[in-house]
Amino acid sequence: MASQSDFVSATGGVDVDRSMMNNKSIKSTVAGSQREPQADRPSITGDIRGADYYHGLIPRSDVEPLLKKDGDFLLRKTEAKPGMIVLALSVKVEGKPKHFMINMSENSQFYFESHYEKTIHRLITYHMSKKVSVASSTPAYLKRPIERSPWMINHDSIVIVKKLGEGAFGEVFLAEFESGKGRKIEVAVKTMRSEATRDARLKFMKEARLMRKYSHKHVVKILGVAVHEHPLMLTMEVCHNGALLSYLRKNAGKIDLREKLRFCVEASDGLAYLEKKQCIHRDIAARNCLLSSKMELKISDFGMSDDRSIIHDDTLNKVPVKWLAPETLTDKIYSLKSDVWAFGVLIWEIYSDGSEPYKGMSNVQARAKVVSQGYRMPSPAGAPKEIGDLLHQKIWVKNPAERIDMTKCQKKLHEMWEKTK
Numbered sequence: 001m002a003s004q005s006d007f008v009s010a011t012g013g014v015d016v017d018r019s020m021m022n023n024k025s026i027k028s029t030v031a032g033s034q035r036e037p038q039a040d041r042p043s044i045t046g047d048i049r050g051a052d053y054y055h056g057l058i059p060r061s062d063v064e065p066l067l068k069k070d071g072d073f074l075l076r077k078t079e080a081k082p083g084m085i086v087l088a089l090s091v092k093v094e095g096k097p098k099h100f101m102i103n104m105s106e107n108s109q110f111y112f113e114s115h116y117e118k119t120i121h122r123l124i125t126y127h128m129s130k131k132v133s134v135a136s137s138t139p140a141y142l143k144r145p146i147e148r149s150p151w152m153i154n155h156d157s158i159v160i161v162k163k164l165g166e167g168a169f170g171e172v173f174l175a176e177f178e179s180g181k182g183r184k185i186e187v188a189v190k191t192m193r194s195e196a197t198r199d200a201r202l203k204f205m206k207e208a209r210l211m212r213k214y215s216h217k218h219v220v221k222i223l224g225v226a227v228h229e230h231p232l233m234l235t236m237e238v239c240h241n242g243a244l245l246s247y248l249r250k251n252a253g254k255i256d257l258r259e260k261l262r263f264c265v266e267a268s269d270g271l272a273y274l275e276k277k278q279c280i281h282r283d284i285a286a287r288n289c290l291l292s293s294k295m296e297l298k299i300s301d302f303g304m305s306d307d308r309s310i311i312h313d314d315t316l317n318k319v320p321v322k323w324l325a326p327e328t329l330t331d332k333i334y335s336l337k338s339d340v341w342a343f344g345v346l347i348w349e350i351y352s353d354g355s356e357p358y359k360g361m362s363n364v365q366a367r368a369k370v371v372s373q374g375y376r377m378p379s380p381a382g383a384p385k386e387i388g389d390l391l392h393q394k395i396w397v398k399n400p401a402e403r404i405d406m407t408k409c410q411k412k413l414h415e416m417w418e419k420t421k
């Protein structure tokens, strides 16, 4: 967490949350996030919101790689201390990123130390054009504004249409996104409640950052993030038929074996792609697969994902125990192979119409049976023998080194699919 001492010139920064409350599109669209603008409070001028070097609430870890040479700078908002959001100018100074709070005077002028301007943009332009350091104690000259990437979008370009669902940190909406040039596209918007903790916000941003790297027919595509104001938003392709789990449950007994196999094949396509990208998903389950308007399956929910090869996670907090591999349950190790195990549970969910795995067992009981007794769920009633064999002989194998990988799993499922033609 950024502390007050991380900032040079930390004398009463601009409280961004309060000064940026005038965004009409959010006020009028996202229920529950409405806040009244406070007319008596000075507002950060619109020129900053539109400024290319304004990056909104991006985490510090994302800022530092952007500043490459001395004089590179960008503007962002940050939590200087819990509950206090301020504007900070991040500048590369003598090889290191430094962060300067923007201050506001009694008569609503903006300044770093001694030069005052009516708008932040003018203040930055002054320091840039006059080559005046923003702090007397250090040579912080503003040379190159670093533009935010095109996937950073403005709240103003999102118009909410209706609610689609409820996520862990906020609601998910159907929305219209105006992508410059007056072109409107339909998107799903995942929001994050403004009261979410800093950790939750970082997790949200991480999901966006990870998903943005991937492009596959069976992986939900992220289009951009809006982080300038609350609620934070992540825009992604919309999947009109919602979560796979709900579909399986709603249509229990009516989904034929061919469609179930297709779901398994498509999930394996998305997951084999992620395996090639070395992305560990960590939360593969029917609740985290979505269905497009054409009923294509898309892997979603990257909140827990990581692109490291092996993750040792001590917390095991609020984790979905019944989807975890034995090595995760015992040693808290996540890997591409623990994703394969969870994929097995997803196959099981698909063939059992969305039943709860290890039904009738608590998490503690399921864990004990899997780890100590080598228990494996029986193949769901009606599932083809080949599916049962795949689960029991290849996927739910105790030793991750002996467990099948996703690419081979995909191949096997495609072979089964070919036989149905």
Ligand SMILES: Nc1ncnc2c1ncn2[C@@H]1O[C@H](COP(=O)(O)OP(=O)(O)OP(=O)(O)O)[C@@H](O)[C@H]1O
Pocket: 164, 165, 166, 167, 168, 169, 170, 172, 188, 220, 236, 237, 238, 239, 240, 241, 242, 243, 287, 288, 290, 300, 301, 303
């Ligand atoms: N791209 C999308 N298109 C259509 N509906 C979606 C989309 N993304 C999410 N939803 C809907 O919103 C619900 C919640 O989304 P999601 O599961 O991603 O949130 P979450 O915060 O990750 O929740 P959790 O962590 O509890 O799984 C989904 O079950 C689904 O109904």
